Amino acid sequence: MATTEQRDVDPHTAVESLRQALAEAGIVLPSLGVDFGHPGLNLVEMGRVRADMAERLAEAVRRGGRE
Template identity: 65%
Template sequence: MVAAHDLQDVDPFAATESLRTALPQAGIVLPSLAVDAGSPTLRLVDLGRVRADVAVRLAEALRRAGQG
């Protein structure tokens, strides 16, 4: 596991691409996934808006990952 202080310098573009490639493995697609260009110093990743069924699948995938 990576320490939180090590994650503060993560490139938001790399993080976005990492998430974009990992989500389909859990059967999840976030069509609006992008780097938030309006806040470059905060390094935000915009997950976008999703349908309720996608939000439920994302929550289930996170729960499963937490159990493993």
């Protein structure tokens, strides 16, 4: 079940955490960064990604991060 509860997380910390987790799965999102256009919302910009990386990301999510 998905949760709608929002936690106060530093977007810079979230970006680095996500970047590291993706790298461990062999996935690189070149546009990954903090969205500075909406500083109060703590948004993370994931940007554009090649189709092959999107497929790898989908597979990693389906596996739950397990190899």
